[in-house]
Amino acid sequence: MANQRQGLNVPDIDFETTWGVLEKAFLEIHTKNASALSFEELYRNAYKIVLKKKGEELYNKVAEFEARWLSSEVRMKIVATITPPLQLLTEGSGGRALSSTAERRTAGENFLRTLKESWEDHGVCMGMLTDVLMYMVSTQAQQHAANDGTDLEKDRVYCTDHRQPSIFAKAMGLFRDQILGSLDRPNGTQLAESLTKVILDQIQMDRDGEKIDQHLIKANVYMLEGLYHSDQEVEEEKLYLQLFEPHFLSTSAAFYREEGERLLKESDAGTYCKEAKRRIDEESDRCRSTISESTTPKIQKVVEDELIRHKMKGLIEMDSGVQYMIDNDKFHELGLVFELESRVDARKPELTKAIVSIVQDMGAAINKAAETTSVAPPAPAGQDDAGEDKPKAGSTRQINQQTAAALKWVEDVLALKERFDVFWKTSFNSDQTISTALTRSISEVINAFNRSSEYISLFIDENMKKGIRDKSEAEIDATLEQAIVTLRYLQDKDIFETYYKKHLCKRLLLKKSQSIDVEKQMISRMKIELGNSFTLKLEAMFKDMTLSEELTGGYRSHIARLGQADTKRVDLSINVLTSMTWPLEAFRGAGEDERESRNNLLFPGSIERIKTGFERFYAERYSGRKLTWQTNMGDADMKATFPRSRNGKPMTHDINCSTYGMLILLLFNDLPTTQSLTLEEIQAKTNIPLNDLKRNLQSLAVAPKTRFLVKEPMSREINPGDRFRYNEDFSSKIIKIKVGVVSAGNKVEGEKERKETEKKNNDSRGFAIEAAVVRIMKQRKELSHAQLLTETLTVLSGQFRPDVNMIKKRIESLIEREYLERLEEAAVPSYRYLA
Amino acid sequence: MASETEYVTLVSSDDYSFVVLRSSAIKSPAIKRMLDPAYGFAESKTNTCHFENINGLVLEKVCEYFYYYQKHKDSKDVADMDFPIELSLELVMAADYLDSTVPFEENSKRRQDMLI
Known part of the structure; x- marks a missing residue:
């Protein structure tokens, strides 16, 4: 092998000499004189050294060279830019105050620019170096691969420690240690720390509205992001995450905490919202343009915490807070508040709470107003008793006043709901949570008023009699819908039914209603809203009316057939009313004894004849029915x-x-x-x-x-x-x-009447509860007390909300009458149904 | 002078010059680096690379391979390039010298990152 390599022109080389060539070339590279160098020559030298198995030494030499270069040349250049303003800044707390912004900005920018340039130079040079040393690097990589398993060209191994970082990573680490890790002067601060402080200072200037060089900061942040705490380059150990981000977040938090408090004190809520929104957008912009995108969610959270989550309550309760916005129809500002809070919490607890309490306050005011108007001329009933000399007309006015109060109450409640519906739509983006809260609070308002059932019925009554006279169909429709809307919130629907029946009865019998059609529409609407059983009796009333018309016609033809026609004949039209369905006591006078005398009215002959004539006719038609004359009607x-x-x-x-x-x-x-x-x-x-x-x-x-x-x-x-x-x-x-009869018009009930209605109502509730309990028990046979209560409440919730004590009493009474019995052996109080 | 020309010259140890398409020559990362104007080494200024340890015979084959590769790199089932058996060892060594793909890619990427 070795011989063959000789053949490839690899003469025996001396490491020191070769390194000398390389070192000199590296110096040239660092001083930007690369054009004088031949890449091939350097590459070949490194190649030779590696082939001579001197790779490790080469590696160490390069590292040594870089460390020397960085710690002397580069560091000096950077330290030189740390001028007095920056020293003050990095030294401690007072720094910001001691030098002017402009000074600090220029100094800071200088520092940042030098650092950025050094870093970039370092990057370029190291890129060139690693390229020149590519052969060494590649063998290093192959070494890694070899250690992973495959036995690759073992003769190239230059370094037995395979955990040695790549030369590039090593160079990055050197920059970190030699530059960022070094002190700016003996006993000074680390450059990295200074860097963080300078960047934060610049960001602060940006927040204060001064112009800063975002790219410069971004480049430095980029550097921090490219460096790691150790040579292993663990993602979580980025210097950015370790050195910069925590400081950034904590200074930001402090800044916004202070700013939030200042804004709450100095400006109004609308401005606050705008400001907060601007700050949030600004921070995310800053992350994009100046710092790092990865920080966006974190800083968002910080700003949201400081400006919204912790301040929401204060914001809502400000003088110019939600109350003010609602009072002054500040749709846009409300929208901002809504937007802000929905940013931090989808349930928007603070805003919802505020809205609910405002609705309730406004509702309470309406209720209070209605109460005061209706009571203002103190207790009419009592006055009448006190002295007859009190003008009757005054009392009439009083009654009208109360009726007006009732109408006003309904209209006010509707207006309140309408108003908040508009807020809900325009400002709150038709939000579900707020809608629920609104419904709940309006329902509370309506049910907090003890005469709501009566007043709503009166409202419908008034509209049926007068309100719809000159209205188009659409308007009538809207009015009916309004009535239904309030009805929807009403809990004690049974009381409403009582009143409605009474009012409807008067309308029908006294022919006060403007349109029977509209009446029927109303009934069918109620049917949809409240169910069949609710309108059953109301519909029966209409049926009675129709039947009576037929009856009258029948009687007339009956008379005609009898040939009793004479000029003096009195025409009779009659309404036969089923006594259970019609609340006839509505017409009854206050005294019980008067009822006795009613049937003994003395009629003149012509009238008496008619009366007995009809009685005979009716008895022929329907045997076994008893007619009672309600002459007062x-x-x-x-x-x-x-x-x-x-x-x-x-x-x-x-x-x-x-x-x-x-x-x-x-x-x-x-x-x-x-x-x-x-x-x-x-x-x-x-x-x-x-x-x-x-x-x-x-x-x-x-x-x-x-x-x-x-x-x-x-x-x-x-x-x-x-x-x-x-x-x-x-x-x-x-x-x-x-001829109007005094006080024939519909009016709010007097004290006495109301008590009576209540009593009657309680009685009918008692029956309803008993019926419900029996039905439930018949089905379940045995049930614990608590469960029975819950089920009863559920069953009856459509009609009214029963009083728990009343249910208990009814159960007692059922036990007495042996519908139920107590279970002695049960752990919790329970009942059994007795068939 | 520093501009990127279409052709570059590769010179062997025994002074044979091969003028080849730059696009084919930079198949070799080492050559690509040498010629990268961003670094400004001497080679990139002159668009000429001298190889002190590769002779004309081998360099010719290398150039031939560059073209062979460029021509066929996108097709399938291409026959291996033919080369004289006696040159194989020297060719392998030249290939090793010129080709250090893995770390090159990696470093290149990181450098890009670093410079934004």
């Missing part, structure tokens, strides 16, 4: 002539009034115009309950537009002994006159 159309009504000429008016009103007016039919009747006489002749009588007389004798009777003495209140006579001087331009 009826109304009558009459024709009346007043001698001086139209400019002193006689005129006939169509008068529509209540049945009671009709009875009263009929009394005066047979009376001479000058004769008068006392209150007591009227009562004796008609047997109308006193309260109803007073109210009707008020409308007939006091209300200016329908003053058919003259009252003596003339006062607002009806008192015992007052006298009434026919009003000859009545005048009106209107032909059709409708």
